[in-house]
Amino acid sequence: MSADRTAAAPGAERAFTRELARLFATEDPGVLLGIGDDAAVLRTGPRTVAACDPVVEGVHFTRGDSLALVGRKAVHRNLSDLAAMGALPRYLLVSLLLPGWFTAAARRQLVHGIAKAARGAHCAVVGGDVARTPGPLVVTVTALGAAPRRPLRRSGLRPGDHLHVTGPLGGSSAGRHLRFLPRVAEGAWLAGQRVVTAAIDVSDGLLLDLATLLEASDAPGAVLDARAIPVHPAAHRMALSSGHTALHHALGDGEDHELLFGCRGSLPDGGPLRPRARRPIGTVSATPGLMLRQNGRLRPVTVAGYQHDV
Amino acid sequence: MSADRTAAAPGAERAFTRELARLFATEDPGVLLGIGDDAAVLRTGPRTVAACDPVVEGVHFTRGDSLALVGRKAVHRNLSDLAAMGALPRYLLVSLLLPGWFTAAARRQLVHGIAKAARGAHCAVVGGDVARTPGPLVVTVTALGAAPRRPLRRSGLRPGDHLHVTGPLGGSSAGRHLRFLPRVAEGAWLAGQRVVTAAIDVSDGLLLDLATLLEASDAPGAVLDARAIPVHPAAHRMALSSGHTALHHALGDGEDHELLFGCRGSLPDGGPLRPRARRPIGTVSATPGLMLRQNGRLRPVTVAGYQHDV
Numbered sequence: 032m033s034a035d036r037t038a039a040a041p042g043a044e045r046a047f048t049r050e051l052a053r054l055f056a057t058e059d060p061g062v063l064l065g066i067g068d069d070a071a072v073l074r075t076g077p078r079t080v081a082a083c084d085p086v087v088e089g090v091h092f093t094r095g096d097s098l099a100l101v102g103r104k105a106v107h108r109n110l111s112d113l114a115a116m117g118a119l120p121r122y123l124l125v126s127l128l129l130p131g132w133f134t135a136a137a138r139r140q141l142v143h144g145i146a147k148a149a150r151g152a153h154c155a156v157v158g159g160d161v162a163r164t165p166g167p168l169v170v171t172v173t174a175l176g177a178a179p180r181r182p183l184r185r186s187g188l189r190p191g192d193h194l195h196v197t198g199p200l201g202g203s204s205a206g207r208h209l210r211f212l213p214r215v216a217e218g219a220w221l222a223g224q225r226v227v228t229a230a231i232d233v234s235d236g237l238l239l240d241l242a243t244l245l246e247a248s249d250a251p252g253a254v255l256d257a258r259a260i261p262v263h264p265a266a267h268r269m270a271l272s273s274g275h276t277a278l279h280h281a282l283g284d285g286e287d288h289e290l291l292f293g294c295r296g297s298l299p300d301g302g303p304l305r306p307r308a309r310r311p312i313g314t315v316s317a318t319p320g321l322m323l324r325q326n327g328r329l330r331p332v333t334v335a336g337y338q339h340d341v
Numbered sequence: 342m343s344a345d346r347t348a349a350a351p352g353a354e355r356a357f358t359r360e361l362a363r364l365f366a367t368e369d370p371g372v373l374l375g376i377g378d379d380a381a382v383l384r385t386g387p388r389t390v391a392a393c394d395p396v397v398e399g400v401h402f403t404r405g406d407s408l409a410l411v412g413r414k415a416v417h418r419n420l421s422d423l424a425a426m427g428a429l430p431r432y433l434l435v436s437l438l439l440p441g442w443f444t445a446a447a448r449r450q451l452v453h454g455i456a457k458a459a460r461g462a463h464c465a466v467v468g469g470d471v472a473r474t475p476g477p478l479v480v481t482v483t484a485l486g487a488a489p490r491r492p493l494r495r496s497g498l499r500p501g502d503h504l505h506v507t508g509p510l511g512g513s514s515a516g517r518h519l520r521f522l523p524r525v526a527e528g529a530w531l532a533g534q535r536v537v538t539a540a541i542d543v544s545d546g547l548l549l550d551l552a553t554l555l556e557a558s559d560a561p562g563a564v565l566d567a568r569a570i571p572v573h574p575a576a577h578r579m580a581l582s583s584g585h586t587a588l589h590h591a592l593g594d595g596e597d598h599e600l601l602f603g604c605r606g607s608l609p610d611g612g613p614l615r616p617r618a619r620r621p622i623g624t625v626s627a628t629p630g631l632m633l634r635q636n637g638r639l640r641p642v643t644v645a646g647y648q649h650d651v
Binding site for chain 2: 045063064067068069070071072073074075076077078079080081082083084085087088089090091112113115116118122124125126128157158159160162163164165166167169171173174175178182184185186230231232243247
């Protein structure tokens with residue numbers, strides 16, 4: 032963790048870096064050198080999984096949101112990416128771009144949110160950077176973890192595979208987008224099951240992420256069963272005022288961060304999946320396009336997610 | 342590499358992600374899974390070095406700067422952090438926050454600058470994220486590399502150690518801050534020399550980074566020899582109009598990204614160091630504070646770098 036000279040008075044910067052070094056101090060024997068040098072030195076295995084996603088004020092959260100939850104989201108977004116590979120997260124690097132309005136109290140809330148999320152996932156924060164920005168608050172987390180023997184890829188779907196999702200979808204923008212839990216245990220378990228053919232985390236919306244899976248797999252299409260799609264209570268609440276159905280929100284809303292996965296054959300018993308996740312929501316088909324089975328009829332839905340109408 | 346739904350029309354986003362996947366395609370056998378899945382999967386050794394620094398419009402560059410050079414700087418800043426540990430960079434993750442004014446042509450210049458710098462350092466760009474931002478352009482690179490057997494730390498200085506710097510300093514803000522070369526070969530060589538006791542890259546300015554080394558080492562102070570400090574021609578040019586001496590710029594200016602290192606004994610012959618780097622610029626002392634020997638006199642200089650007056 033280093034502090035940019037351009038960010039503030041060097042003294043204040045160095046004091047903040049020291050504060051972070053204390054906050055993120057770890058006894059993890061894998062951290063050979065953590066915050067406080069030019070770079071971190073980490074024990075790693077033969078295969079490392081790495082993801083790096085930012086959260087930006089005005090894009091992924093708004094000024095009024097709890098900064099502790101913003102920090103949590105910045106960590107959890109990246110843990111969700113690792114979960115979608117079946118990887119166990121281990122180390123985090125954190126880049127903070129702090130705007131002029133940021134107070135010491137705000138900074139403290141943010142970094143404590145990051146620290147709490149990291150602890151909850153048994154991850155060590157091992158480095159990063161702090162700088163001042165003339166623009167919005169940006170928190171960019173890089174997550175590193177150990178790859179499973181067979182990482183879950185996007186490209187394994189074949190016609191006939193059943194599609195599953197680890198939890199209910201829709202309405203995340205009402206607040207869940209800050210509070211979702213990355214499906215780390217589920218991803219790690221799924222990566223160990225030979226019947227699981229592909230996986231992605233639902234960040235752009237079920238239809239769009241399904242389209243991404245199909246495209247990566249060179250699979251022509253899929254049929255979803257409207258009754259089988261788990262709809263989050265927040266989607267039902269949102270439907271009361273949005274002019275759309277709850278199913279519309281479940282199909283199109285993003286930032287659920289549940290895992291969407293394909294399965295060829297029966298999922299073994301045991302493991303961390305909720306019962307609902309064992310019931311297929313649809314099937315990969317040999318005919319092109321995304322279709323929705325609803326009220327006994329089969330009809331196409333568009334892939335743009337939130338542009339369709341159901 | 343994933344694209345945020347929030348960043349633009351999903352179609353355009355996905356097209357850009359595909360463009361990046363083509364541009365950053367690699368035959369590096371270490372990249373088991375590159376751009377195009379939820380996370381990258383990389384072959385790693387037992388010890389991985391990781392750094393993550395951003396460049397921000399209005400802080401680390403200005404709107405009129407060449408975007409190819411901005412991309413280069415974003416890569417080289419992080420390679421310099423790895424160089425300061427003596428590590429060889431191997432993989433890069435790139436997070437791009439693109440403002441509304443950003444055109445397709447601007448995007449292309451930026452990513453080609455990143456790609457060229459990565460190729461020049463034999464690094465593969467293996468993942469990251471693209472999102473739109475309401476604020477300034479931000480490029481955050483995470484660099485991963487293999488740690489040497491004995492990484493160069495900041496904490497090894499002892500009184501009596503000679504201080505060295507790999508190249509001339511000062512005046513980088515006149516343009517060199519976009520064009521510096523990370524001292525990767527020098528760092529890797531220094532990490533192999535038992536006489537080298539500590540290292541840092543000069544990003545905040547010689548005096549400030551020396552103060553950081555001394556603090557990390559629990560060393561009381563140092564004496565610098567004004568005649569021995571290599572002054573960059575840009576510092577001489579800057580002195581013509583700044584009202585300061587060229588030495589002032591060499592001591593205080595940041596973003597030189599030369600390596601400042603300590604040495605206990607003689608540096609072996611051979612290796613990539615320039616002759617000038619073999620001549621000490623000063624010595625770690627047992628008496629507190631930073632002192633400058635100039636014109637036969639010894640006087641204190643303040644650690645705030647650009648606030649002193651010489």
